Amino acid sequence: MRSRTAASGTTSSGRVIEVVTGQTWDQALKDRLFTPLGLDHSMTLPEEALSFRVAMSHLGEPGQYPDPAPAWDLMPRSAGPYGRVLVTAGDVARLARMHLAGGTAPDGTRILSADAVARMQRREVDVPDKWTVSADGWGLGWTLYDWEGIPGYGHDGASIGQYGYLRVVPEAGVAVVLLTNGGGARQLYAALFRELLSELAGVAMPEAFAPAEVPPVVDMSPFAGTYKREGVVITVSAAAAEGGPARLRYEFVDGMAEFSPPLDMDLTPVSDKVFAASGAGPSFSEDYMPVVFSTLTDGTECCYVGMRAAPKVA
Numbered sequence: 001m002r003s004r005t006a007a008s009g010t011t012s013s014g015r016v017i018e019v020v021t022g023q024t025w026d027q028a029l030k031d032r033l034f035t036p037l038g039l040d041h042s043m044t045l046p047e048e049a050l051s052f053r054v055a056m057s058h059l060g061e062p063g064q065y066p067d068p069a070p071a072w073d074l075m076p077r078s079a080g081p082y083g084r085v086l087v088t089a090g091d092v093a094r095l096a097r098m099h100l101a102g103g104t105a106p107d108g109t110r111i112l113s114a115d116a117v118a119r120m121q122r123r124e125v126d127v128p129d130k131w132t133v134s135a136d137g138w139g140l141g142w143t144l145y146d147w148e149g150i151p152g153y154g155h156d157g158a159s160i161g162q163y164g165y166l167r168v169v170p171e172a173g174v175a176v177v178l179l180t181n182g183g184g185a186r187q188l189y190a191a192l193f194r195e196l197l198s199e200l201a202g203v204a205m206p207e208a209f210a211p212a213e214v215p216p217v218v219d220m221s222p223f224a225g226t227y228k229r230e231g232v233v234i235t236v237s238a239a240a241a242e243g244g245p246a247r248l249r250y251e252f253v254d255g256m257a258e259f260s261p262p263l264d265m266d267l268t269p270v271s272d273k274v275f276a277a278s279g280a281g282p283s284f285s286e287d288y289m290p291v292v293f294s295t296l297t298d299g300t301e302c303c304y305v306g307m308r309a310a311p312k313v314a
Helices: 006-021 025-037 046-051 077-083 089-100 114-120 185-201
Strands: 143-147 150-159 162-169 174-180 225-229 232-237 246-252 263-269 274-278 289-295 301-305 308-311
Touching: 006 025, 006 077, 025 077, 025 089, 089 162, 089 174, 162 185, 174 185, 232 301, 232 308, 246 274
Parallel strands: none
Antiparallel strands: 143 150, 150 162, 162 174, 225 232, 225 308, 232 246, 246 263, 263 274, 274 289, 289 301, 301 308
């Protein structure tokens, strides 16, 4: 993405909506999207969720019965545009149907212009991390896919213990949605979507991200150091012993310090700047989590985990 984190760009977009419409972001979303589309199980404020059965986030080690997360709503009020929209899978599918219909609701009401719908699916930028969501390009909001010549778009999202996946195949008129509240979300997504998209749309999703049986030899010393983005510190260390693996520690800090325990992972080279991290857990990856090192146009060195860029600070 153009911004250093997806969150900052989406939050800025929410503020632009407020300035342009003269409404709060919440009210603008309700008046211009939720209500005309009939999304009556979509909301932006935690107190609105009291009228519904709401899924609690769950955390736990693989193979153990998961426990409820220590808090239900961990996001600040300002996080609304990027992380506090509460929806059902059915409402996400209705949103996708609107895009498949060129921007109109089932009753013919126009929600988005046909041009806006098309522009959202137009490639705007390449991304260094082509593996986390198996896409190498972004439109305006959508991740873009090319499944052996079959185009598609979608979006993934995650909070602590909550994971969401959407894939849309316009040629087949197919949209598949998965929302989870814990467990091996990534593994469930991979198994379910590979089967459904193959059966319903003739799509062959890529195989799971993994290093080669004999990985390349890469000098990790240029990447060693500390990387930081809002709420997260990533520490990369070269091999401690000859032949040993490089290591990565992913840790929540500051206001996010209680979100989840730190992750300590081994790094196996895939290429000179792409690494496979083992030990992330089934919520984040099938077997290996992509870790990508890249340099921004202004010369800033970054580490991408979960498609989010953390600039190098030390």
